[in-house]
Amino acid sequence: MARKIFIAGNWKMNKTAAEAKALCEALKESLAPLAGKVEVAVCPTFTSLATAVEVLKGSNVKVGAQNIHWADNGAFTGEISGAMLQEIGVEYVIIGHSERRQYFGETDATVNARIKAALKYALKPIVCIGETLEEREGGITNSVLDKQIRGGLADITAADMANITIAYEPVWAIGTGKTATPDMAQETHAFIRKTLVEMFGEAGNEVVVQYGGSMKPENSAELIAKEDIDGGLIGGAALKADSFTALVKNGIGA
Numbered sequence: 001m002a003r004k005i006f007i008a009g010n011w012k013m014n015k016t017a018a019e020a021k022a023l024c025e026a027l028k029e030s031l032a033p034l035a036g037k038v039e040v041a042v043c044p045t046f047t048s049l050a051t052a053v054e055v056l057k058g059s060n061v062k063v064g065a066q067n068i069h070w071a072d073n074g075a076f077t078g079e080i081s082g083a084m085l086q087e088i089g090v091e092y093v094i095i096g097h098s099e100r101r102q103y104f105g106e107t108d109a110t111v112n113a114r115i116k117a118a119l120k121y122a123l124k125p126i127v128c129i130g131e132t133l134e135e136r137e138g139g140i141t142n143s144v145l146d147k148q149i150r151g152g153l154a155d156i157t158a159a160d161m162a163n164i165t166i167a168y169e170p171v172w173a174i175g176t177g178k179t180a181t182p183d184m185a186q187e188t189h190a191f192i193r194k195t196l197v198e199m200f201g202e203a204g205n206e207v208v209v210q211y212g213g214s215m216k217p218e219n220s221a222e223l224i225a226k227e228d229i230d231g232g233l234i235g236g237a238a239l240k241a242d243s244f245t246a247l248v249k250n251g252i253g254a
């Protein structure tokens, strides 16, 4: 069973480069005592990535991007390539966030193409999946997740899964203050784990599966204590050094 804990902050479209620099400097210091106990990453906007990499060099805080295009280069206005991210020292990349699916036409097929591009450039994908409130209330959560997992991870090998994180983010819990109860989240994480094992055998047991959706310092311990919840993808609570640090510390019982 995967028991590596990985907590990543998704800053979304927040923080100018100067603000990002200040937050990275604060996190570098506040998270230093947790080195070796937990994997932590921050995912700023494209304009702050190089600064974040520079500030966090040599620290235990890793840097991720929020998107990657599947092509190596070309006429794709507004997109960014794996080579560009790799060159500046980015390690992770969020793929298929529900906001991308909802507002920018992301599908399981484009998620799959982006994952393959990330792996090609030795970037580690954080692949987001999750059901809407309508889907949960309609009792189809598991079939929605099954489709997202199998579609998103089509043609991906068991060996590749060592570099892929899954972030389960119920859409109704993102930025709403509504959190899945730890038991509800665990039940869904167990289903995701079962699906990953069906697809990848023993390697499926080793995949880090994060929970995302209004995780905060007050509930990170309870959520991450659950057997199949291996960390979190954090939105709002990742935007301040004190709340993100407290969330990480509580999450690992430090």
Ligand code: PEP
Binding pocket: 010, 169, 173, 174, 175, 176, 177, 212, 213, 214, 215, 233, 234, 235, 236, 237
């Ligand atoms: C997210 O968008 O990945 C997220 C989990 O946001 P929040 O923590 O604000 O709900």
